[in-house]
Amino acid sequence: MNESDQLDPSTHHEATLLPWYLTDTLDRQEKQDVETHLPNCERCQIELDEMKRTRAAVKASINEQTGPSSVVFEQVMARIREEQSSAETTIQRKSHTGPNLLKQIQAWIQSLFTVPWVPVLATIVIVGQSALLMTNLGNNQTLPDWEPVVPRGIPQAPSPSESHHIHIIFTETATQSEIQGLLQLIHAQIIRGPSLDGAYVLKISTNDLTPIEASLETLLAQPTIVRSATPANE
Amino acid sequence: MTTTDVHDRSDQDLTSEAGQGDEEAFQALYHRYEKRIFQYLISMLGDPTLTEETMVEVMVAVWKNAGKFRGDSKVSTWIFGIAHHKGIDAIRRVSSHRQSSVSLDDAEETVDVGDSPEDHVQQKGLAKLTTQAMKDLSPDHREVLHLAFFEELPYQEISSLLNIPMNTVKTRVFYAKQQLKGHMHALGFSETML
Numbered sequence: 364m365n366e367s368d369q370l371d372p373s374t375h376h377e378a379t380l381l382p383w384y385l386t387d388t389l390d391r392q393e394k395q396d397v398e399t400h401l402p403n404c405e406r407c408q409i410e411l412d413e414m415k416r417t418r419a420a421v422k423a424s425i426n427e428q429t430g431p432s433s434v435v436f437e438q439v440m441a442r443i444r445e446e447q448s449s450a451e452t453t454i455q456r457k458s459h460t461g462p463n464l465l466k467q468i469q470a471w472i473q474s475l476f477t478v479p480w481v482p483v484l485a486t487i488v489i490v491g492q493s494a495l496l497m498t499n500l501g502n503n504q505t506l507p508d509w510e511p512v513v514p515r516g517i518p519q520a521p522s523p524s525e526s527h528h529i530h531i532i533f534t535e536t537a538t539q540s541e542i543q544g545l546l547q548l549i550h551a552q553i554i555r556g557p558s559l560d561g562a563y564v565l566k567i568s569t570n571d572l573t574p575i576e577a578s579l580e581t582l583l584a585q586p587t588i589v590r591s592a593t594p595a596n597e
Numbered sequence: 598m599t600t601t602d603v604h605d606r607s608d609q610d611l612t613s614e615a616g617q618g619d620e621e622a623f624q625a626l627y628h629r630y631e632k633r634i635f636q637y638l639i640s641m642l643g644d645p646t647l648t649e650e651t652m653v654e655v656m657v658a659v660w661k662n663a664g665k666f667r668g669d670s671k672v673s674t675w676i677f678g679i680a681h682h683k684g685i686d687a688i689r690r691v692s693s694h695r696q697s698s699v700s701l702d703d704a705e706e707t708v709d710v711g712d713s714p715e716d717h718v719q720q721k722g723l724a725k726l727t728t729q730a731m732k733d734l735s736p737d738h739r740e741v742l743h744l745a746f747f748e749e750l751p752y753q754e755i756s757s758l759l760n761i762p763m764n765t766v767k768t769r770v771f772y773a774k775q776q777l778k779g780h781m782h783a784l785g786f787s788e789t790m791l
């Protein structure tokens with residue numbers, strides 16, 4: 364993402380702490396490190412001075428922004444009410460069976476993958492069953508005349524006309540929130556996995572025309588979260 | 598519903614009440630955060646119209662997901678996290694549309710090459726000059742400067758909000774500040790303005 368974020372190797376570590384020294388948000392040890400270093404380093408003193416001025420300028424610039432117009436609030440409330448009434452309609456229609464029910468099961472299964480990152484062992488059991496379900500039910504389905512709504516859920520990825528798939532293995536140290544954040548960033552959902560070697564299959568919505576290479580690049584730029592990521596042919 | 602005035606209730610309480618469908622609580626939460634989220638998104642996106650559109654998406658997502666908020670982080674971190682993701686979505690949408698990275702150029706705001714930089718600075722003042730210089734930074738750089746300098750978030754919190762390593766936060770802020778300084782000087786900024 365930001366190859367340019369490499370620093371000149373001669374930059375003092377303390378210099379990179381200065382923004383938080385200014386806002387007094389360093390822990391005690393780091394604050395002490397900065398305070399010990401500063402009197403002996405002219406370069407960092409200059410840096411601190413510049414940092415102060417730049418920060419004042421940035422704050423002045425942001426403070427010029429007074430806030431959104433009231434139209435935003437009206438639109439938000441209109442959307443909320445719209446969603447509420449459509450959720451109610453959906454519940455009324457829930458008594459239908461057939462493909463709609465299957466679609467709901469599928470949505471429910473997928474929500475397991477996108478929302479809470481269930482511990483891997485528990486996932487294996489669920490995934491084993493759900494992978495079967497999805498392969499059996501997921502293909503060649505005609506869209507129902509209404510979309511199942513999971514009321515008040517995390518917004519599901521839009522149904523794209525086309526999608527990419529990626530084989531991915533996460534590192535052992537990757538946390539739930541790291542993985543979730545990364546998947547949201549590239550608009551991906553886990554649709555299958557883990558395999559015996561711990562690989563998952565991601566589906567990436569491509570309605571924004573992001574090339575798969577860009578998604579792979581984003582994933583591979585996070586070596587602390589992603590061990591490997593390769594395109595998968597689905 | 599408690600009898601306490603909504604404005605006296607904590608973010609946590611408002612979020613949990615909004616999660617149960619309490620519109621009044623949601624509205625109080627909305628008004629508590631509207632300015633900060635708008636300022637954050639406009640730092641990231643630059644364009645006021647795109648910012649307002651994105652803000653609608655953020656706040657609708659806050660409403661929809663309030664019931665799932667478990668209090669593992671501060672409410673503010675949670676809301677800023679949603680805004681971060683929606684902001685990235687907006688940048689992607691705009692970039693794919695324009696076939697280039699998000700351009701914040703605004704004909705009206707573009708520096709008139711006929712003016713000397715000194716004239717330009719005097720006309721616009723420090724805040725305007727900084728706004729102009731910020732437009733030449735990448736969205737990533739504008740975003741970290743906003744979070745570190747304006748929201749005054751510790752680097753640990755920025756790291757978890759943006760889902761990037763802590764060292765990347767430190768180097769990114771450092772580098773963004775260097776870039777911004779360069780752009781400000783190019784626009785005629787001098788140290789005497791502060």
Ligand SMILES: [Zn+2]
Nearest residue numbers: 375404406407
């Ligand atoms: Zn130094």
